[in-house]
Amino acid sequence: MHWAHSWxxxxxxxxxxxxxxxxxxxxxxxxxxQWMIPETRIIHRERDISYDHxxxxxxxxxxxxxxxxxxxxxxxxxxxGFFYQGADGTFHDSALDPVTGQPLALTDSLAGSGFFxxxxxxxxxxxxxxxxxxxxxxxxxxxxxxxxxxxxxxxIIAEFFVFRPxxxxxxxxLDLHNLSSLLGLPFYFLMPFSGLLIFAFLYLPWGxxxxxxxxxxAAYAEMSGxxxxxxxxxxxxxxxxVDAMKREAEALWSAAEGAPVKTNLVRVLNHGDASxxxxxxxxxxxxxxVLSKYVAVFDGASGRLIxxxxxxxxxxxxxxxxxxxxxxxxxxxxxWLYFVGGLGGCVMIATGMLFWLRSRQSRxxxxxxxxxxxxxxxxxxxxxxxxxxxxxxxxxxxxPADAAVAGLGRAELEVRVFWLVWLATFIHAALVRxxxxxxxxxxxxxxxxxxxxxxxxxxxxxxxxxxxxxxxxVTLMDMVLLAGAALAAWAAxxxxxxxxxxxxxxxIPAE
Amino acid sequence: MSAVxxxxxxxxxxxxxxxxxxxxxxxxxxxxxxxxxxxRWLRTAGWxxxxxxxxxxxxxxxxxxGALVWPMFSGxxxxxxxxxxxxxxxxxxxxxxxxxx
Numbered sequence: 001m002h003w004a005h006s007w008x009x010x011x012x013x014x015x016x017x018x019x020x021x022x023x024x025x026x027x028x029x030x031x032x033x034q035w036m037i038p039e040t041r042i043i044h045r046e047r048d049i050s051y052d053h054x055x056x057x058x059x060x061x062x063x064x065x066x067x068x069x070x071x072x073x074x075x076x077x078x079x080x081g082f083f084y085q086g087a088d089g090t091f092h093d094s095a096l097d098p099v100t101g102q103p104l105a106l107t108d109s110l111a112g113s114g115f116f117x118x119x120x121x122x123x124x125x126x127x128x129x130x131x132x133x134x135x136x137x138x139x140x141x142x143x144x145x146x147x148x149x150x151x152x153x154x155x156i157i158a159e160f161f162v163f164r165p166x167x168x169x170x171x172x173x174l175d176l177h178n179l180s181s182l183l184g185l186p187f188y189f190l191m192p193f194s195g196l197l198i199f200a201f202l203y204l205p206w207g208x209x210x211x212x213x214x215x216x217x218a219a220y221a222e223m224s225g226x227x228x229x230x231x232x233x234x235x236x237x238x239x240x241x242v243d244a245m246k247r248e249a250e251a252l253w254s255a256a257e258g259a260p261v262k263t264n265l266v267r268v269l270n271h272g273d274a275s276x277x278x279x280x281x282x283x284x285x286x287x288x289x290v291l292s293k294y295v296a297v298f299d300g301a302s303g304r305l306i307x308x309x310x311x312x313x314x315x316x317x318x319x320x321x322x323x324x325x326x327x328x329x330x331x332x333x334x335x336w337l338y339f340v341g342g343l344g345g346c347v348m349i350a351t352g353m354l355f356w357l358r359s360r361q362s363r364x365x366x367x368x369x370x371x372x373x374x375x376x377x378x379x380x381x382x383x384x385x386x387x388x389x390x391x392x393x394x395x396x397x398x399x400p401a402d403a404a405v406a407g408l409g410r411a412e413l414e415v416r417v418f419w420l421v422w423l424a425t426f427i428h429a430a431l432v433r434x435x436x437x438x439x440x441x442x443x444x445x446x447x448x449x450x451x452x453x454x455x456x457x458x459x460x461x462x463x464x465x466x467x468x469x470x471x472x473x474v475t476l477m478d479m480v481l482l483a484g485a486a487l488a489a490w491a492a493x494x495x496x497x498x499x500x501x502x503x504x505x506x507x508i509p510a511e
Numbered sequence: 512m513s514a515v516x517x518x519x520x521x522x523x524x525x526x527x528x529x530x531x532x533x534x535x536x537x538x539x540x541x542x543x544x545x546x547x548x549x550x551r552w553l554r555t556a557g558w559x560x561x562x563x564x565x566x567x568x569x570x571x572x573x574x575x576x577g578a579l580v581w582p583m584f585s586g587x588x589x590x591x592x593x594x595x596x597x598x599x600x601x602x603x604x605x606x607x608x609x610x611x612x
Contacts, residue, residue, distance in 0.1 A: 186582035337583035
């Protein structure tokens with residue numbers, strides 16, 4: 001058990017840290033999006049948005065689209081999300097002004113929802129979907145590590161509340177590892193478990209498919225209420241009023257629930273064709289943990305309800321666990337607790353890897369190439385990925401709007417900056433070894449402070465002005481960046497090599 | 512009302528963690544000095560307060576949210592307790608003195 005705990009931790013620690021770190025950032029992905037794409041910093045008001053009107057002014061290439069998606073604005077996503085498949089099959093993701101319905105000219109960036117979030121679930125490794133499998137392996141390892149850790153660190157319960165920072169670094173590291181593990185244990189268990197459950201269709205499709213004769217699409221539709229549109233008939237037909245259908249769907253759901261239920265999603269399939277379908281879903285309700293309990297599907301041409309889906313109790317239990325992972329609900333104290341829990345998980349993983357190094361330092365540090373590899377991987381995997389995330393924000397504020405290098409667009413360049421800086425932190429760690437911790441922490445502190453400054457310069461919104469004009473997302477981001485910078489500076493100061501006592505003695509005058 | 516209960520739940524969690532910590536000889540000594548003996552009944556009190564925290568959360572936020580907030584509150588309370596015991600154990604002395612008399 002001891003062996004499994006050490007080696008799973010060492011081999012997959014870097015994956016687990018990356019997933020936890022990116023997951024922690026993803027909790028505030030909508031706020032990061034607003035910070036990185038300043039055109040979406042809009043004050044949200046409850047409005048009656050006419051989707052008939054929006055559909056009437058679709059861009060020409062979207063009018064014959066098979067797939068048009070509107071995301072209803074909320075205070076965290078104040079612009080109308082607009083996503084459609086062009087005639088050539090490519091997907092276009094943009095946002096509409098909630099007042100005028102006109103497309104917003106957005107800063108070209110993947111931002112939080114387009115980069116941190118997919119990184120969290122696939123490490124942005126798209127080749128053969130292998131990224132999802134590596135993350136799944138990390139999640140499985142985490143569950144094994146949590147259980148084995150209770151046995152390996154036997155005194156963990158008896159020494160609850162014990163932290164001895166004044167003791168030797170190795171002992172203090174172990175205390176911090178035990179303490180951070182135990183304090184967040186239910187959360188650390190829930191996260192990989194629910195994460196695996198969300199991807200059950202990917203990881204364990206066979207059992208689920210069995211009941212549907214191996215037809216996974218049918219299985220998915222039965223469980224989630226998804227609806228596959230029929231092929232286009234080729235007969236043009238006008239779309240009935242989408243607003244009327246939306247009202248009918250929300251009335252149906254509210255009657256079933258006994259409380260108002262709103263739709264988050266308005267989707268039109270096969271627009272302009274007689275086979276058009278309109279689909280509504282309450283994907284992320286504000287007031288509950290359970291995700292998308294209701295789906296309503298209408299025939300586009302007649303406006304007639306053709307499918308009214310609500311999750312069965314088992315589906316609801318699964319949707320609770322999934323909702324607990326997605327944190328899209330409107331419970332702000334809980335969201336902050338998740339953020340703290342996520343950072344606690346990062347501390348747990350990092351201290352575990354550091355303890356492995358510290359335990360072997362005296363024996364292996366000078367001679368073993370394996371030790372040096374783990375050391376560089378740990379430093380790059382912990383402070384390196386944090387620094388790379390900071391560099392991603394800096395690139396977002398520094399790159400000009402029309403930036404393009406070697407055929408790469410602006411958004412792609414931001415991502416390249418992330419990867420290059422991350423790679424550089426590993427090389428830096430391999431070269432300067434232990435001193436890399438402090439140096440990278442200083443760089444993180446500088447990056448955090450610079451990001452706040454650059455945001456103020458490039459958008460003229462900063463903490464006081466953003467707060468006064470109710471741009472909560474900007475205030476939140478700036479405050480967290482400043483707090484993070486302060487924390488990194490403190491860590492760097494603590495990690496700085498202590499002054500050697502020798503010169504002081506020599507300085508005493510020899511009288 | 513539900514905001515009051517929500518804050519009360521955090522206070523219950525914190526009280527529960529402090530009681531559980533003080534029920535251990537090591538922490539009791541850190542707070543009260545060498546000779547004192549830890550009060551074993553504090554353990555029951557600690558668990559009861561922790562349970563009360565869950566009950567308050569279920570009333571204020573419902574079972575669905577309460578079940579998620581509760582472990583996070585307990586963790587935050589344990590963190591605060593551990594930090595106090597590490598750097599300022601004497602802060603708990605008045606509280607512990609009340610318990611002994």
